[in-house]
Amino acid sequence: MLQLSDIRIRDPFVVPVEEERAYYLYGTTDAAVWQGEAVGFDAYRSTDLVSWEGPIPVFRPPEGFWATQNYWAPEVHRYRGRYYLFGSFKAPDARRGTQILVADGPRGPYLPLTERPVTPDDWECLDGTLHVEEDGEPWIVFCHEWK
Secondary structure, X not given: OEEHHHOOOEEEEEEEEHXXXXXXXXXXXXXXXXXXXOOOXXXXXEOOOOEEEEEXXXXXXXXXXXXXXXXXXXXXXXXXXXXXXXXXXXXXXXXXXXXXXXXOOOOOOOEEOOOOOOOOOOOOEEEEEXXXXXOOOEEEEEEEOOO
């Protein structure tokens, strides 16, 4: 088992999973997130928020995935029985965008919900998150960078 001091992670996001009586920690885990090819996202699992198992590879880009670099700040939200990962992604020929991935469980594997980011193609966007209205309608909230 790992301790928090053993885990290299940025932009941490913790999701409680009640039926497992456990927590999942997601975050930016690529060693060279600002340069080179991206690897994907990993998660860690704990029942006490002290000792952790992992890394658990929850997303590796499928063949033809549009983004090849800068995978960061994943957030995972349970909505209507499924798990949705909102991540920031970039490619040399595309602006940074928020892509939504989906899985049946917190361990993934997370797969793209759509072929492209859900944020505008002509904006630099990041840090997407889920907001659900009182009537159950889902919305994405994200940052439109000034760049």
